[in-house]
Amino acid sequence: MIQLKDLHKSYQMGNSSLHVLKGINLDIKEGELVAIMGSSGSGKSTLLNIIGMLDLLDEGSYELDKVLIKDLDETKAAQYRNRFLGFIFQSFNLINYKTALENVSLPLYYQGVSRKERQLKAMDYLTSVGLADWATHLPSELSGGQKQRVAIARAMASEPKLLLADEPTGALDTKTSYEVMDLIQKINNQGKTILVVTHEEDIAEMCKRIVKLKDGVIVEDKKVKQVLAAQYV
């Protein structure tokens, strides 16, 4: 699904240059649930941004679903993001003046899906995260866990090949975190490839594979026995 070869990325900080990613090689198969771990400054967010086409790589190559991702202008990147990727953010990033249903249907709007179809689909996904009853509520009327579930439904709505979750449980308490992880595991079990950036060990252990980053290089890449979140819920 994802093939990264010798990926380099540096940022220009005034006169000095900060080398953030120093040759990342990573191969992620379809259906994997991968945790990317590392302390802050290890480059894990940069890696996620490059995979999410929010940022450009300096050197190396990036293939997503056998499509070589290069020479992206903003328009093309937007179209790729819309087609291939679903984002889940730490702070949910729901649009606060739109209802849960409208939020979920937003990526479909940008896909050009007709209004009716959009609403039906969005409702399906809201139902699948257990929030059908909350469809007409604004984000401000939802709890943190509910918001993240809406965000997950939104990420799923465009039927992406890959879900990217940046600290999805960072703003949630432990119990809600496990509920969200339970949902992510269920989605993964249906065959979706998911990348989770986290610095929490217990969250990482709920994934099937852990990639540890330190100072811009992968220091550890291991398959783990998945801890089921459902047992804590």
Added chain:
Amino acid sequence: MNSFKIIFDRDTWQEIFGSIQKNKVRTIITVVGVLWGIFIYITLSGAAKGLDNGFERQFQNIAMNSMFVWAQRTSIPYDGFKTGRAPQLKIQDVQTLQNNIPAIQFIAPRNARGIFGQPGALIARGSKSSTFNIYGDFPEYTKIATKKIYNGGRFINKADIDNARKVCVIGERTKKELFEKDEDVIGEYIRVDDIYFQVIGVHKYVSGGGFESDGDVFIPFSTFKQLYNTGDNVAWFTIAAYDNADVVEVEKKVKQTLKRIHRVAPEDERAFGSFNLGEIFNRIMGFARGMTLLSLIVGIATIIAGVIGIGNILLISVKERTKELGVRRALGATPGEVRMQILLESVFLTFVAGIIGIVLGAFTLAGINAATVNLEDFPYTNPTVPISFVLGALAIMITLGTLIGLIPAQRAVSIKPIDALREE
């Protein structure tokens, strides 16, 4: 998605309404800026037009390109004459003037009693009598200064002149003073300085036309001549030039010709007096045009200020919405779609504000019109704004709204989604 599809897509508008409704205070403040601009523009240019119409109304009963010419006293000795001689205008001058100056459309020689110091005529009927100004006129006079004659009557015609008929046109006041209230006056006889005259018409007095009044009596020029023994003398000429003629030039030529006929020094500026209505009218209309131009400039400047206000507020709102726009980009909105959204917000707000402003302006103009409709002396009539001005203002607003909207739209696009999302 191409841009036309975006404009006519219901979802686009839903997105725009969503974000406009999100911050009502911002929207209202923005709208008020442009609304005020277009309101000022409509009110001012309507008022200027009203002034324009008002001036036209004040002059409606007299030809705009007309003038009066009369004789005064010479100030330069010439051709054996001393200074201080008073040339006398003659009826024969009419033919000479018309032959020499093709730009003249009508000449109406006039004589009068009751103005310029002489006593008026004693008009009597039965036991009632009063003194009124009396004029000896040609039918041409009505071509220059419109005389409204009440139903059933007429003004002096050529046959009256040819036969020196003893007929007269009297004023409303004359009628009131000499006749009973509902009496039919046409065909009745009155005495003018003890000579019987038949009344052929009653003229309606319209204010604003020089020294005439509602009591004036008009009789044929030839009759006047016999009655007062004025011979070929003429008190003054009323002259109308063709519409396309330069009235100032015509006035100059008339005076030159008169000087030649009456053997007055060509450089003598005082021998003939004149009053050029055309020139005065041009000046007043120039003033009115100036007002229109001023109101256009002020109005458009205010609109521009308002639209810049919209741009300013949208710029701030783009900053506020950095995160939202970042999320949209992450979800697959292309820069073009984001730009279009901000742009349409700008144009839409401008447009709505413009329409409301136009409507309010129209109401204000209607209000002013209703308040001034009965003021005869106030030169303000039917304030309207030409539809071209309104459409022009709308076009300017939409163009400016688009141009100004480009700035925040570009700003919105220039924010990278990664930066937008990082902001926490």
